Amino acid sequence: MTEVQQSAAGFASPFDVPTPPGAEGWEEMYPYYLLFDDARRDEDDARFWFYNGMHFPEPMPAFDMITAESCYLSIGRYQGRVFSIPTVLGIEHRVVNGYVYITANEVTDPQLIEQRLATFLPRIGFYYENWDSLVDRWQSEVDARIRELGELQVPALPELEDENEAIHEQRLGPNYRLIAAYDRTLQLYNELNQLHFELLLLAYGAYLTCFQFCGQAFPAMGMQTMTQMIGGDDHTMFRPDDELKALARSALDHGVDGAFVDGRGHEEIVAELEQSDAGRAWLEDLESRKHPWFFMSTGDGFYHHHRAWVDDLRLPFTAITGYIAQIHAGRSLDRPKERLLAERDRIAAEYSQLLGSDEERASFEEMLGLCRHVFPHAEGHKFFIEHWGTSLFFNKMREIGAVMAEHGFFESADDVFYLNIHEVHEALSDLGLAWSGGTAARGTVYWPPRVARRKEILARLSEWTPPPALGFVPEVITDPTVQLLWGVTADRLRAWASQSDDEGITGYAASPGVAEGLARVVRDVNDIGTVQQDEVLVCSVTAPSWGPVFPKIAAAVSDIGGMMSHAAIVAREYGLPAVVGTGHATKLIKTGDRVRVDGDNGTVTILT
């Protein structure tokens, strides 16, 4: 494994990161504008870049890079040019050995900060004052795009076109319509991400303010308490899991719960259910609940291979089996909503009482009220953008990839994800011209070896550990989004810079309690089904859709993750200790190791 040389002053220069052996040429996968380029070396070397492992924990397949590009096309626009956030212009991203690094362009000139403030206040004031109607507007804009994406037709390229379509209906050529379908697919995904950040950044701004206030007024208050005070129970991201619980109850109602045996594959279960009326009735129930709630990605919605439940039933069936076992054991599947809300309100009221004056109490309560008001959108948006919308987007790309595969470009439809967005466009032009010209496309010989090579490169890159940061370490970090979303503060950076493997495994104490168990290291979210009862889940990233495995496990550990992650909330809900953002737990812990997870102190110890 290639190690990055760390300079005494901080982190390696992004220009000095060696390529892991076997991954030479990785740069060709990505657009020129995302690479560190010697031509802008002086500028980029003087900046601070950190690894965005929270959203992009794996090396990026060429096409999947659009998930980053599409988001950053929107985030900076809202920060810098719409809301005029006083201290930040925007976020830039680059790719190093296939991993996404980002930097914030901060505003430090006090005069410019004041100037931006004058625009900032009325604009964000309008949003907070009209939040509910703006959420409604947002929802209808998003719904329209999801609908269009779902209905979008991807034409096949036939030997001979249909007479009626081509002549009487005067339809445009399917080769052209294929290119147009790709363009529209990409547009719709970009439009969803344009909308993605309209309200979200303001919700995070409210959170961050509340966290800073609490952190300064009550230095011992943990992030989990802050999120607990804000968190509500009623938002869209719980809905998919609720459907699984309903299906577990339905299995008992239909008397088919015996088919759900731990360790049994979903194909086997479905095959058995198809044999009886009751089983078929349950399968009908399953079908009726899939849309749209099974458009839940097994990941965070940034990689094509994190399939939605609707396309990969392993995770939902594992979860349903677990829920049925819980019902058999006499445990309730209901979230203790009332108890959680009562506890949330008790904590908030007690902290409020501890403040020094009525004026402070009023500010705190108003701030907390605002955070709670924006919380359902901040959580719920993920279902529509990262899960439903993104799953449809990748599936539409699979349809396009299937046409290309049929014409000799690829071995399988999924190979399209090894071309970047611009290359797909080129390849479709190639295919369209060749079909029109009556020959085999150049791409049929051009792409297969490149796709094979890129798969090999990505395999090498996934074995490489990206350093948490690169470049120049700043004295202070003022960008509020960077602090909130990634927990990147100057202190944390110094800790990262001095971290070594033998210092044990530490991270954020995301959910309290201490538990021991055998570790199950899950690097690929598709392997989540391998988790056994009472194991400690050790994963690179905790994703919202993993909620259903929580009833089975004793504790959770992740390499990457913030306190605002849905998984942290779910861990607290199930009363499981969790330590997130450890940096390298999946590298140090092996499946079968006995580990102790201390969710109070954020430490993980390997016992054997």
Next chain:
Amino acid sequence: MAETPTTVLFDELRADQVELVGGKCANLGELTGAGFPVPPGFAVTTAAYERDDIGDAVSEAYAELGRRVGQSDPPVAVRSSAIAEDMPDASFAGVQDTYLWICGADAVLDGVRRCWASFHNPEAVAYREAHAITRAGMSVAVQYMVDARVAGVMFTLNPVSGDRSSIAIDASYGLGVSVVGGEVTPDSFLVSKVTREIVRRQIGAKATEVVADVEAATTVERDVPEELRTEPCVSDEEIGRLVELGRGIEAHYGRPQDVEWAIDRESGALFILQSRPETVWSNKPRPQAVAGGAMALITATMSGRKVTPGE
């Protein structure tokens, strides 16, 4: 007018009887009356200080204490309780004398007299002068002694930062004197007052402990066995009980408290040995957050400014 008594049992005392029994006894009486688990005891009043023959009254009160705890010659702590002591503006902590594990009426009486004598020791005089304390008067607390497996101190705020949402607990083996006197590095816990979560735990060296020598009716210092030193001396459950008591006492007085506590070796029961107002942070003006409500706070945050003056 009834004559001022020479001794008063704790459960007949309230916080406003400082003139009669001094700060410590008045607090112990108040805590007892409020239902907190305070070992029983009695005050030898400030009026008794003026009297010549207090022997009978003290012996009688001591015998009554013995009946209450079902023990003849029960072990007691004899400690000074001055009028100006354990008040919100001055703690007097450690300035006056304390005698531990005293058994028998004669020994108790001797302890009372020595406490009175300590009223005039140079440290006490200097402390009163430094704090401009003119009210004088000395009572003595005689309190049944818990044979402590562990004991320590609890502040119902963070004594380092002044954070009122925290409870700080120091604990070590044996009697609390090791912790109070700084003779050991205790285990140290920081707990959220609101969520009860243990925010920080540091395991101290705890090399020695002071325990009762029942035969010799005194206390002795001894080494703590190696294997116990690296273990936390209190369990999370015990910390939880302590925190509940700390919250309760603070709520009762309406201000942060400095509490001495002990856990009985035999029964595991938790006792409050005394509680006094925290005097350092409670008397400081508290920094105020940015005024003007949520939008002002957001503006401050997004402009890179702090919303409260904090650290």
